[in-house]
Amino acid sequence: xxxxxxxxxxxxxxxxxxxxxxxxxxxxxxxxxxxxxxxxxxxxxxxxxxxxxxxxxxxxxxxxxxxxxxxxxxxxxxxxxxxxxxxxxxxxxxxxxxxxxxxxxxxxxxxxxxxxxxxxxxxxxxxxxxxxxxxxxxxxxxxxxxxxxxxxxxxxxxxxxxxxxxxxxxxxxxxxxxxxxxxxxxxxxxxxxxxxxxxxxxxxxxxxxxxxxxxxxxxxxxxxxxxxxxxxxxxxxxxxxxxxxxxxxxxxxxxxxxxxxxxxxxxxxxxxxxxxxxxxxxxxxxxxxxxxxxxxxxxxxxxxxxxxxxxxxxxxxxxxxxxxxxxxxxxxxxxxxxxxxxxxxxxxxxxxxxxxxxxxxxxxxxxxxxxxxxxxxxxxxxxxxxxxxxxxxxxxxxxxxxxxxxxxxxxxxx
Numbered sequence: 001x002x003x004x005x006x007x008x009x010x011x012x013x014x015x016x017x018x019x020x021x022x023x024x025x026x027x028x029x030x031x032x033x034x035x036x037x038x039x040x041x042x043x044x045x046x047x048x049x050x051x052x053x054x055x056x057x058x059x060x061x062x063x064x065x066x067x068x069x070x071x072x073x074x075x076x077x078x079x080x081x082x083x084x085x086x087x088x089x090x091x092x093x094x095x096x097x098x099x100x101x102x103x104x105x106x107x108x109x110x111x112x113x114x115x116x117x118x119x120x121x122x123x124x125x126x127x128x129x130x131x132x133x134x135x136x137x138x139x140x141x142x143x144x145x146x147x148x149x150x151x152x153x154x155x156x157x158x159x160x161x162x163x164x165x166x167x168x169x170x171x172x173x174x175x176x177x178x179x180x181x182x183x184x185x186x187x188x189x190x191x192x193x194x195x196x197x198x199x200x201x202x203x204x205x206x207x208x209x210x211x212x213x214x215x216x217x218x219x220x221x222x223x224x225x226x227x228x229x230x231x232x233x234x235x236x237x238x239x240x241x242x243x244x245x246x247x248x249x250x251x252x253x254x255x256x257x258x259x260x261x262x263x264x265x266x267x268x269x270x271x272x273x274x275x276x277x278x279x280x281x282x283x284x285x286x287x288x289x290x291x292x293x294x295x296x297x298x299x300x301x302x303x304x305x306x307x308x309x310x311x312x313x314x315x316x317x318x319x320x321x322x323x324x325x326x327x328x329x330x331x332x333x334x335x336x337x338x339x340x341x342x343x344x345x346x347x348x349x350x351x352x353x354x355x356x357x358x359x360x361x362x363x364x365x366x367x368x369x370x371x372x373x374x375x376x377x378x379x380x381x382x383x384x385x386x387x388x389x390x391x392x393x394x395x396x397x398x399x400x401x402x403x404x405x406x407x408x409x410x411x412x413x414x
Contacts, residue, residue, distance in 0.1 A: 034335070038301050041330040045114060046323045047160060049149065055109040056080065056152070061102035061141060063094055066410035069347075072097070072140040073407060074105075074148055082148025083403055084140045087317040087345030089133060094413050097137035100126055110145055114323060117142065135295050135320035142321035143351060143398070150397030157354040157398055161322060164357045168389040171368040172200035172238060178208060178215035182223040186230045192368075193235060199388040200236035200263065200365045203227060205253060206244025209270065213244075221256055228260035236364065240266040247279045254284040263364060264289050264311060274299065278308035289313050291328075292342035295320065300328045304335045311363055315342040316351045329359045338363035346371040350383070350393060357392040366390070378406060 049056075057077045064071040070090025073083050086093075104123050108116055117138070121127050126134065150160050158164040173192035175185060189201045205220045207213045214220050227237055239257050241250065250268035257265050264287045269276040271293040281288040289311035294300060295318060303309050312332050314325045329339035340363030343352045349369035356362040372390075376383035380401040384391055393399035400406055 035301065035305050037334050038305060038331040041334050042297060042301070042327040044330065046162070046326050047113060047146070047149075049111040049113070051153065052111055052149075054078075056111055056149075057107060057109055058105045058145075061105050061144075063090065063097050063102070063140075063413040064407055064410035065090065065413050066407060070094075070140075070413070071407055071410060072144040074141070074144045076110075076148065080148050080152050081403055082144045082146070082151060082397060083400065083407060084143035084147060084398070085345065085347035086140050087136055087348055089136050089317075089344075090413070093133045093137045096129065096134055097140065098414065100124055100129070100134075101137050101141055105141065105145075110149075113142070113145060113149075117321075117323065130295060132293070132295060132318045135324075136317045139317045139319070139321035142323060146322060147397035147400075154396050156392075156394060156396060157322065157351075158357040158392060161326060161354070161358050164392060165360070166357055166362075167392045168386070169353055169356045169362070169392060170200075170365050170389045171196075171198055171385070172202050172236070172365040173198040173368045174202040174238075174240075176204065178204045178219075181216070182219060182226045185223055186226050189227065190231060193231070196368055197385065197388045198368055199234070200238060201227070201231065202238035202240055202266075202367070205239045205241045208242040208244060210244050212246060212249045220253060224253075224256045224260055224262075233261075237262040238264055238266065238365075241268045243267055243270040245269055247276050247283075250276075250280045251283050254280060254286055254288070258284065258286045262286060266290065266313070267292065274302060274308050278306060281307065281309055287311055289340065291315075293318065297324070297327065301331060304331050304337060307335075309337075311338045311340050313340055313342045315344055316355060317344050317348060318342075322351065322355060325355065326359070329355075333360045337361070340364075340366065343367060343369070347375055349390075350375065350398060353390050353392055354398070378402070 059077045060075045062073045064073055070086035071083050075081050104120050146157055150157055173196050175188055185203060207215045239262055245268050254265050266289045268280050277290055287310035290309045291313040292315045312328055314328045316325050319325050325341060332339045338361040339359055341352055341355050343349055349371055352366055356366050372383050378400045379393060
């Protein structure tokens with residue numbers, strides 16, 4: 001229960017002052033001891049490269065395009081290679097990557113990758129540009145480097161990032177539509193369940209950053225009630241408001257979700273209104289999640305230290321990669337909170353699977369993506385699902401079997 005978890009977090013710790021300054025305008029009371037524990041958790045190394053004795057000097061970092069896909073390809077002077085796939089923001093983030101990220105890594109020994117990620121943040125005052133585009137571009141390079149190291153060591157990303165603790169990862173299916181009537185939406189969700197064998201669904205609520213306006217009159221309450229009536233009690237329901245509501249309206253909608261025993265309520269208030277989201281989370285019993293637009297470690301620390309949400313959701317691209325996101329998960333572990341990452345980009349679900357295979361508590365479900373049909377054959381064994389769950393990818397690095405075949409014919413983006 002929510003109350004018992006809050007009690008666990010605060011038991012035996014004296015409240016001593018105001019919340020950390022990283023959450024602009026936030027004033028909830030926190031504790032020195034908890035914040036200190038979160039800081040320590042976030043500072044621990046994530047990847048151990050001590051087994052690599054010879055320098056791994058980067059020779060090139062290239063942004064490539066093939067059809068509609070954007071890749072980052074890295075190569076060491078010793079001939080090791082790795083690739084990553086972007087989240088679809090390649091065209092707009094290309095100048096940042098090519099001018100302010102890729103040049104930094106060339107000539108560096110990346111056995112101390114985490115140190116270099118910090119130095120990159122400082123290099124050429126990159127911190128002045130921090131935001132979703134900068135962190136996405138960093139994520140692509142980091143993921144390609146991790147893929148390279150995994151191939152060198154014969155380890156999957158999960159093994160490289162601390163060790164695989166689960167091989168089956170349950171998923172939900174989601175609809176991103178708001179232009180559908182409740183009957184149409186539930187029929188569509190039902191078809192997704194039948195197609196995929198999912199045991200949970202997520203649907204959109206409100207009008208998306210709409211200042212309490214619904215996508216169409218009466219859609220949200222009708223959809224919530226009809227989804228439970230039609231899908232039955234064996235399917236878990238998720239509601240995603242995409243920053244649609246102020247706290248009173250969010251609480252009203254949250255109570256509707258509670259009435260149908262939904263399992264979580266995502267981003268009820270504008271994503272940067274941390275205090276508003278906390279007010280909703282404090283009022284409702286249904287777990288509240290948020291963080292997909294966030295790129296500040298200190299704001300995540302505030303969310304966790306003050307229970308501003310119940311489930312933290314960094315986006316593996318928007319937040320800057322696997323390493324930064326795992327630091328959030330480690331802070332969440334201290335507070336006994338799940339970290340269910342948000343994913344962007346068609347291939348992003350693969351990074352999500354590696355992440356979920358490693359963390360202590362990834363939450364109940366991860367999001368199903370139809371990209372498994374497109375990208376699954378790149379892997380050996382091919383990616384597959386079983387009984388409403390993904391199987392964690394195998395093979396070294398991200399798991400793509402033949403890098404040359406995947407990027408053959410790609411053009412360099414300058």
